[in-house]
Amino acid sequence: MAGVELVPLVDEGLGNSAYLVDLGDGRALVVDVSRDLRAVHEAASKRGLTVAFAADTHLHADFLSGAHQLAATAGAKVLASAAGHREFEHAGLHDGEEVDLGGLRVRALLTPGHTHEHVAYLLLDGDREVGVFTGGSLIVGSAARTDLISVERTDELTRAQYASLRRLAGLPGDVQVWPTHGAGSFCSAPPGAERTSTIASELANNPLLQECDETAFVANLLGSLGNYPPYFRRLGEINRLGPPLLESEPGLAPLSVDEVRLSLTDGAVLIDGRPFDRFAVAHVSRAISIPLRPVFASWLGWLAPADRPLIIVRDPDQDPAEIAWQAAKIGYDNIIGELDGGMAAWTAAGRDTASIPLAGAGHIDGRRVLDIRQRSEYLDGHLPGAMHVELGDIAHREAEIPDEPLVVMCGHGERAMGAASLLAGAGHHDLVVLDGGPRDWAAATGRHLDTGG
Known part of the structure; x- marks a missing residue:
């Protein structure tokens, strides 16, 4: 040739x-x-x-x-x-x-x-x-x-x-x-x-x-x-x-509010794929925030159980096929459907919601800081005195994290909201998420980041 x-x-x-x-x-x-x-x-x-x-x-x-x-x-x-x-x-x-x-x-x-x-x-x-x-x-x-x-x-x-x-x-x-x-x-x-x-x-x-x-x-x-x-x-x-063969393209079956409530009672887990700022305003209690973006599959596989039914919440403009395919490529065939009508249907049915506020980079207000980035990111520069627990470790190290006023941070906010949602689901209170990253904080306060462990 x-x-x-x-x-x-x-x-x-x-x-x-x-x-x-x-x-x-x-x-x-x-x-x-x-x-x-x-x-x-x-x-x-x-x-x-x-x-x-x-x-x-x-x-x-x-x-x-x-x-x-x-x-x-x-x-x-x-x-x-x-x-x-x-x-x-x-x-x-x-x-x-x-x-x-x-x-x-x-x-x-x-x-x-x-x-x-x-x-x-x-x-x-x-x-x-x-x-x-x-x-x-x-x-x-x-x-x-x-x-x-x-x-x-x-x-x-x-x-x-x-x-x-x-x-x-x-x-x-x-x-x-x-x-x-x-x-x-x-x-x-x-x-x-x-x-x-x-x-x-x-x-x-x-x-x-x-x-x-x-x-x-x-x-x-x-x-x-x-x-x-x-x-x-x-x-x-x-x-x-040999991975199980797919007889058709994966999708998200619609589930009514009542079907979702019953499934959650029976042990299903809700995955909220909406942007983290929308999750911050209102979400179903105990939902895990994993915003739909190119890395959705990796964080789904890191944060969501593979042995329990999963239900998706998304915005109308988010592609259900993309969610389903990202899950399928890592073997998450346990998605049983999505909340039909999304959060609008949930609130219209009069169901309770929870929220996790966002904090501006210059408004941490003396809260303890939890940095959930990868270790290499943390060592590259973090807020002085910040506690460090990687997002992937939150679920099994949750008991080490004090239940006190806490600001959770990553590089932008997406991963931090995932960590905060896990902590909230485990019973932690008074959580906020930093809207930004360490360099945004440094720029807003004029202070220097720490490096090293």
């Missing part, structure tokens, strides 16, 4: 990239696609392509793979590591095995580390090594985390990651690097706009490739890792078994 047309399909919310490759004969290869296949179908349809191959670099922890669905609905051939022992029909590849795609080929390169069965796929056009789908091994400026399998295996897998990166670094410098995980991924990636690279660029700029001592590499990689959502611990096995 004269050239290879590759289309990155970026999921900004998960911080991941999937890829579609035009095979030049009306067929396509896709790599590391999620269960939300809308972007895949749109890209393939636009180019008049049929998806013939669906490759996964590893048993994903942050989303359900769409390969199983593509095999069932489009007849795609699934390519995956033989070491993954998937329990659905697929071509299980061993190290060095190649698959003829019809003019192009892929060669499986066993690259354990991110997971024990991880493979990279080297794309070949004749004898020319065009690029490599590196999944969660070599990523732009770093390598993906190695602590998802178990605590006991983390050191072993981190040392395997060291060897895998060096194997990939031995490819020619002009080989393109096409990772799955990028900035914004909880699978570990540094901030930055670039999601693809080259071997030469990574050799020149990736600190982990410049670390020649294995022990120092282990310390550097593990030292860079933050927390990750609890659903990461479940999805790998679901992907191994």
Whole structure:
């Protein structure tokens, strides 16, 4: 082929990239696609392509793979590591095995580390090594985390990651690097706009490739890792078994006010996807605030239970399909519907509401400050004396947080409202949320932020 047309399909919310490759004969290869296949179908349809191959670099922890669905609905051939022992029909590849795609080929390169069965796929056009789908091994400026399998295996897998990166670094410098995980991924990636690279660029700029001592590499990689959502611990096995097939597109069934009340009494949980300032004014008591935005899926998987029915509250202008798909791609098939008519219907029925006020950056009024950002954000600059508990830890550390006048803050307000809603649901009183972040406070008060722990 004269050239290879590759289309990155970026999921900004998960911080991941999937890829579609035009095979030049009306067929396509896709790599590391999620269960939300809308972007895949749109890209393939636009180019008049049929998806013939669906490759996964590893048993994903942050989303359900769409390969199983593509095999069932489009007849795609699934390519995956033989070491993954998937329990659905697929071509299980061993190290060095190649698959003829019809003019192009892929060669499986066993690259354990991110997971024990991880493979990279080297794309070949004749004898020319065009690029490599590196999944969660070599990523732009770093390598993906190695602590998802178990605590006991983390050191072993981190040392395997060291060897895998060096194997990939031995490819020619002009080989393109096409990772799955990028900035914004909880699978570990540094901030930055670039999601693809080259071997030469990574050799020149990736600190982990410049670390020649294995022990120092282990310390550097593990030292860079933050927390990750609890659903990461479940999805790998679901992907191994084969994610449940979707018979139709997910949606939100309408539930009346009385049906919602009865479901809540029976243990359902209400997820309020409206903007946080609207939640602040009025919401159903004990609802969890998770505003609909690109990162909705990650925070749903972090804050909402996977084993209880979920009910959605949204504004009329918010897309119900987007909510349903974001939930489906992380395996949250426990959404039983939405409050028909939203908060307007709830208040019209005379049902009680709760509120959590917003506080301006210069009007904290002596309240204790709870900063719920990630640790790296907190260390970068926080209000003096602020208590720090990450949002993902609020549910199981709630008892450590004093029930006293409290201002909850993050970088803008969305995550802080999520934390405040959890605290309110647990019985905390007199909560307000900072409308803004630490730098807004510094600008409003003329005071300096603290750094460090």
